[in-house]
Amino acid sequence: MKIVVCIKQVPNTNKVKLDPATGTLLRKGIPSIINPDDKAGLEAALRLKDRHGAQVTALSMGPPQAEAALREALAMGADEAVLLTDRAFGGADTWATSSTLAAALKRLEHDLIITGRQAIDGDTAQVGPQIAEHLGLPNISYAEELRLESDHIVVKRQYEDRCHVIKAKLPCLVTALAELNKPRYMTPGGIFTAYAKPIRVWGRADLDVDEADIGLNGSPTRVFKSFDKQARGTGSKVEMDPQAAAAWLVERLQEKFIL
Amino acid sequence: MSNINDYKGVFVFVQQVDGTAAGVAYELLGKGRELAGKLNAEVTVVLPGYKVGGLAAALARYGADRVILVDDPALETYMTEPYTRALTAVVNEFKPGILLCGATSIGRDLAPRVSARVRTGLTADCTALEIQEETGDLLMTRPAFGGNVMATIVCRERRPQMATVRPGVMRRLEPRAGASCPVVDFKVAGLAEGRNVEILEISKKVSAKLDIQEAKVLVAGGRGLGGPENFRLLEKLAEVLGGTLASSRACVDAGWCDKELQVGQTGKTVRPNLYIACGISGAIQHLAGMEEAEVIIAVNKDAGAPIFEVADYGVVGDVHKIVPQFIEQIKAAQAAKEQQDP
Numbered sequence: 001m002k003i004v005v006c007i008k009q010v011p012n013t014n015k016v017k018l019d020p021a022t023g024t025l026l027r028k029g030i031p032s033i034i035n036p037d038d039k040a041g042l043e044a045a046l047r048l049k050d051r052h053g054a055q056v057t058a059l060s061m062g063p064p065q066a067e068a069a070l071r072e073a074l075a076m077g078a079d080e081a082v083l084l085t086d087r088a089f090g091g092a093d094t095w096a097t098s099s100t101l102a103a104a105l106k107r108l109e110h111d112l113i114i115t116g117r118q119a120i121d122g123d124t125a126q127v128g129p130q131i132a133e134h135l136g137l138p139n140i141s142y143a144e145e146l147r148l149e150s151d152h153i154v155v156k157r158q159y160e161d162r163c164h165v166i167k168a169k170l171p172c173l174v175t176a177l178a179e180l181n182k183p184r185y186m187t188p189g190g191i192f193t194a195y196a197k198p199i200r201v202w203g204r205a206d207l208d209v210d211e212a213d214i215g216l217n218g219s220p221t222r223v224f225k226s227f228d229k230q231a232r233g234t235g236s237k238v239e240m241d242p243q244a245a246a247a248w249l250v251e252r253l254q255e256k257f258i259l
Numbered sequence: 260m261s262n263i264n265d266y267k268g269v270f271v272f273v274q275q276v277d278g279t280a281a282g283v284a285y286e287l288l289g290k291g292r293e294l295a296g297k298l299n300a301e302v303t304v305v306l307p308g309y310k311v312g313g314l315a316a317a318l319a320r321y322g323a324d325r326v327i328l329v330d331d332p333a334l335e336t337y338m339t340e341p342y343t344r345a346l347t348a349v350v351n352e353f354k355p356g357i358l359l360c361g362a363t364s365i366g367r368d369l370a371p372r373v374s375a376r377v378r379t380g381l382t383a384d385c386t387a388l389e390i391q392e393e394t395g396d397l398l399m400t401r402p403a404f405g406g407n408v409m410a411t412i413v414c415r416e417r418r419p420q421m422a423t424v425r426p427g428v429m430r431r432l433e434p435r436a437g438a439s440c441p442v443v444d445f446k447v448a449g450l451a452e453g454r455n456v457e458i459l460e461i462s463k464k465v466s467a468k469l470d471i472q473e474a475k476v477l478v479a480g481g482r483g484l485g486g487p488e489n490f491r492l493l494e495k496l497a498e499v500l501g502g503t504l505a506s507s508r509a510c511v512d513a514g515w516c517d518k519e520l521q522v523g524q525t526g527k528t529v530r531p532n533l534y535i536a537c538g539i540s541g542a543i544q545h546l547a548g549m550e551e552a553e554v555i556i557a558v559n560k561d562a563g564a565p566i567f568e569v570a571d572y573g574v575v576g577d578v579h580k581i582v583p584q585f586i587e588q589i590k591a592a593q594a595a596k597e598q599q600d601p
Contacts, residue, residue: 018408094371095380121404124383126371129339133375138456139339141368154459159337159364160276165460172455179470220380220417224398226410235555237573239562245574246584249556250592252572256554257286257427258476258500258533259592 001054001148003045004108005078006101006115006131007038009062009069018228034069037116041176043183044146045114046077052148055079057108061089061100067199074194075186082108086203091216094122098130099218103209104202105135112153113173117142128175139173140166143180266418269295270355272346273306273318274365276337280314283361283426288322290388290429291359294397295324297390300356303327307345309335312442319440322432326442327353333451336458337365341450343372348447350377355419357397359388362423370423380414381421386428396420427532471520476502476533479522479549480510483538483559483578487515492582493537499589505529507539523548538578541566558582 012033019026034042045056058073060066061084070081082104089100105113113135115128125141132139145156152169186194204214212218238248253259269291273284284304291302301324306314308330315326327349333341346369350358358373360366362384374381387400391413397420400411414420471477478497480490490504497504506520522529524544534552539545541557541564549555550569557570558578567573574581 093380094383095375095378098375122383123403124371125367126374126381126383129368129371130375133343133372139368139372140456141339142364159368160281161463162276163462164458167457167459169455220378221382221412221414224411224413226403226408228408235567235569235571235573237562237567237570237575239575242576242580242584245576245581246588249572249574249585250588252556253533253554253589254592256533257430258554259589259596 001048001052001111002057002109003048003054003112003114004057004059004105004110005038005042005045005073006113006127007042007058007060007069007073008035008116008119009033009060009066010035010119010121018226032065032068034072035116035119035121036178037118037176039116039183040178040180041114041116041174042073042076042078043181044143044174044176045112046184047181048112048146048148049077057082057110059101059104059108060084061092061097061104070199071194072186074197074199075190076184077190080197081199083199083201084203084207085201088204088215091219092214093219093221094124094126094130095220096214096216096218098127099134099209099213100207100215101127102131102134103207103214105131106208107202107206111170113137113171115173115175117175117177125175128173132173135173137171137173138168139175140168141175143174143176146174146176146180263416263418266354266356268300268303268353268355269298269357270303270305270349270353270359270419271323272358272360272366272369273304273314274337274361274363275306275308275311275314278308278311278314280317281361281363281365281426282431283363283366283424283429284318285321285431286426286429287359287361287424288318289432290424291357292322292432294357294388294390298356298395301325303353303355305329305346305349305358307331307334307342309333312444315442316439317434319438320434320436322435323440325440327445328442329445329447331447331450336461337369338456338458339368339372340454340456342369343376344450345447346373347376349445350419352445358419358421360421360423362425366423370421374421377419379417379419379421380412381423382412382414383423385422385424388422388424388429397422471503471505471522471529472527474503474505474529474531476500476535477505477522477529477531477549477552478502478535478537479505479507479539480516480537481507481539481545482509482513483540483561484510484515485538485579487513489579490516492579496535496537496582496586496589499586499593500533500535502531502533502535505534507542507545536566536570537582539566540564541569
């Protein structure tokens, strides 16, 4: 069984600010981590490997320093790692990102693909289902539990107030929630061998993908502008009798469409 | 792809479960009307499901000019592939300029698949939508990085312009009594073909033990409650709002409630749509865990409590007197709204 896990390196915070001069993100001094949903996906793959035996490949697209995330994946127990890095991939929206990753996945054998549900920097939850679409595979989003039964996978997931247990034939793609499990730590031995394992680095020339489907030029969506969210202003404060105060609060909730 | 000028009008995907339309669909209709007004275009609802034609009348009252009904047994329960086929077929046939979906778990599963299949862009979780006057393009604004940064996104060269929109941020219209609209019964062949995914079991989620980090509404108690028995009052408030209980560290340390409920530096960081702080003074360690909440209400008898510095709406007064009133009036408001809703 071959499992490919897509992981993204993200800044370890959601308290990011924009550079007022350039409008770009200020990332200086913020450590990077494997995106939490992706890390749970990796752990799920490693548990399948522990139980049933599997070859686990970690795949990431990003700048050269995303190698650190792949080293961590190897140290946790992934067997091999592939980094997609090329200026031509830069500036991609979810559409171009998913077509790039899908092109790489066509070169990697896979019975099961696991991605995180969403990354903490973008929060779109789009790349997983879009990869599946590009590859013509079914996707099962928001896995909370996952097990393998001969040639298919059984996944428990939430849709609104319903819980679905779903069975899918392999190959397929599953998006994982951080709640799926508690990822293991890297072991000293794992860290040692992680550096012995090679990371394959693929660029534009290594992928069979249309120029019109990658990078900024292949992105249907563009950022028109970005801005810091306005700081929380001082709110209003009232002191009145309980009945009037309650009525005032109900009106505020109606204004905000909460009621 | 065909000429993007062929793509016109605002389309709204209506998600329904067991024949009940998700509330966000009516909100999208309200927004859709506004956008369509700017574009001098129509609002079309796309309604996939099985035996769901009965929803059309209510959708007309809330602003639809036309309903495209895709009624098929394969669409009875949401599954990614049959719904993707249905919506893709509608896009290819009717060519929407704009296609809006609720950013629910179903919408966020379906919309990416459809966008990839029809080769267009998709903007997730929008909180604001407007039409750029010069170009007529849709400006889609969304939070990123946990809401600290807002980005406005455009999709200039492909159609439809697709967005998922957060429930609760758009305003539904007052229903137009007696309004009706044409219903197009659109048949899509082969929705169930080649099925390789099967639902084994569906159960209703039991929400009693919802994690406070997942909750949309949190009602949090602090030392000002005076004792553990008073948490029952907050439990009632949480119940009417479909929310979950949370607490400050003081209550956990005093043994009034479980550590699982603790918000703050040494507890959990939460970002609900609504946070109601009752009898919480607002130590800096507590604020660190909750100040990212969308809307904060604070009730505290000390007018100088720091919690009021982050609260959008503060009430100075006795929690034990205000909360029961608040519960009653919320119930009354909900009952009034229910009468009005389809």
